[in-house]
Amino acid sequence: LLFYSAHYRDELNFTWDSLAAAQKGYEKLSRKCHQLSQTSEWETWEAVPLSETVPLEDEVQKLYEQFLNFLTDALTAPQALTILWTPLKLINQPSALPALKSMLDLLGMTVLSQK
Numbered sequence: 548l549l550f551y552s553a554h555y556r557d558e559l560n561f562t563w564d565s566l567a568a569a570q571k572g573y574e575k576l577s578r579k580c581h582q583l584s585q586t587s588e589w590e591t592w593e594a595v596p597l598s599e600t601v602p603l604e605d606e607v608q609k610l611y612e613q614f615l616n617f618l619t620d621a622l623t624a625p626q627a628l629t630i631l632w633t634p635l636k637l638i639n640q641p642s643a644l645p646a647l648k649s650m651l652d653l654l655g656m657t658v659l660s661q662k
Contacts (some may be wrong), residue, residue, distance in 0.1 A: 575601040577658035579635045580647065587641030592658055598649040605644050615626060618653060627654075 584592040598611055610633050617627040631650050634643035651657060 574659065576632070576635070580644070583635070583639065583641055584644055587644055589641075589644070589655045592644075592648075595644045595648050597652060598645040599646050603646055604639060607634060607643045607646045610643075612637075612650065614646075614650050615653075624654075 581593050583596055584590065587595070589595045598607075603611060610630055614627050614630040617623045617630060627650075631647070631654075632649045
């Protein structure tokens with residue numbers, strides 16, 4: 548998450564604190580994804596399909612399209628990260644999981660294994 552927090556044309560301000568904060572954010576994201584998936588029809592994060600294979604609710608579809616626009620518009624990853632958190636903060640419904648999984652997949656990420 549740390550490397551996505553700065554635009555690719557900007558200098559990344561690396562500190563151990565920023566690395567620790569990114570790690571905490573990643574762990575929180577993983578935890579929330581697992582919690583939400585346990586209340587879904589898929590029951591586990593691994594079983595959640597990518598958004599291309601299931602229909603998305605209108606609100607979730609709009610967020611996913613915004614995310615794609617940020618990534619394709621000069622790789623504005625910091626704004627894309629903001630959108631990445633939105634399904635968990637505002638929607639907080641299992642129906643947002645496929646879009647969230649696709650967003651992470653596009654960033655080359657997955658959630659941490661559940662302990």
